[in-house]
Amino acid sequence: xxxxxxxxxxxxxxxxxxxxxxxxxxxxxxxxxxxxxxxxxxxxxxxxxxxxxxxxxxxxxxxxxxxxxxxxxxxxxxxxxxxxxxxxxxxxxxxxxxxxxxxxxxxxxxxxxxxxxxxxxxxxxxxxxxxxxxxxxxxxxxxxxxxxxxxxxxxxxxxxxxx
Numbered sequence: 001x002x003x004x005x006x007x008x009x010x011x012x013x014x015x016x017x018x019x020x021x022x023x024x025x026x027x028x029x030x031x032x033x034x035x036x037x038x039x040x041x042x043x044x045x046x047x048x049x050x051x052x053x054x055x056x057x058x059x060x061x062x063x064x065x066x067x068x069x070x071x072x073x074x075x076x077x078x079x080x081x082x083x084x085x086x087x088x089x090x091x092x093x094x095x096x097x098x099x100x101x102x103x104x105x106x107x108x109x110x111x112x113x114x115x116x117x118x119x120x121x122x123x124x125x126x127x128x129x130x131x132x133x134x135x136x137x138x139x140x141x142x143x144x145x146x147x148x149x150x151x152x153x154x155x156x157x158x159x160x161x162x163x
Contacts, residue, residue, distance in 0.1 A: 008148055009084035010047065010141060012040035014104065017079045027074040033101070034069060037113035040083035040099045048137045050119075050130075058131070059122045065094075066116040070153050073103070073110050080104035087142045088154060092129040093119050095138060098151050112153045 021032035028036075045051045045062065055061040075081060082102045089096040099113040121128035130138065 008144060009086050009100070010044060010145075012043040012083040012085040012099065014080065014082050015039060017075055017077055017081065019077060022077045027076050028079075030069075030071065033071065033111050034067070034113070036081060036101065037069070037083070037099050037111075040085055040101075040113075041097070041115065041117075043083070044085050044097065047141075048134045050134050054134075055122070060128065060131075061120055061122055062117045063120050064115050065118050068112075068114040068153075068156065070112045070156070071110075072112065073108050075101075075103055075110045081110065086148055086151065087138065087145045088114075088150065090138050090142055092135070093127045098154055100151075112151065114151075114154055114156075 015036060017028050017032075021028050021035075023029035041064075042051060045054075050062055080103070082104045084100045084102070086098045086100075087095060088098050095117045097115045097117060099115070100109060101111040101113070102108065103110050118127050119130045119134075120126065129135075
């Protein structure tokens with residue numbers, strides 16, 4: 001199991017599993033993991049200056065191009081969750097992000113979410129370079145995260161393993 005210094009990751013939020021997020025199996029429904037990770041993405045975007053206010057002021061935003069979720073351990077009603085985010089890579093228009101969801105009280109890894117995100121000019125609906133200020137913040141975070149190991153789950157593909 002990978003050892004990650006969470007103090008070097010970006011602390012991207014905390015939330016509690018709501019009653020309407022729990023399914024008939026008695027745990028958080030798979031769709032709500034994505035909702036919860038989206039909140040962590042919002043926290044990252046706010047940190048980078050690319051959040052909701054940026055969208056309205058600059059008529060630009062980011063779109064998720066690809067997402068992968070792992071469900072490592074169940075969480076249930078009322079469980080407190082903590083999120084950490086690691087920048088794996090970026091270029092002028094894209095960022096490769098890795099979120100981890102932890103059970104806040106029992107400290108286990110509950111799930112991961114890997115994203116490829118693209119900056120978009122909403123007037124043209126086409127990709128566009130990140131603004132300079134956001135790029136500087138992104139580079140600073142990436143520099144902090146360079147010392148972290150690459151997550152074991154990053155870049156995984158779905159397949160049935162045969163022996």
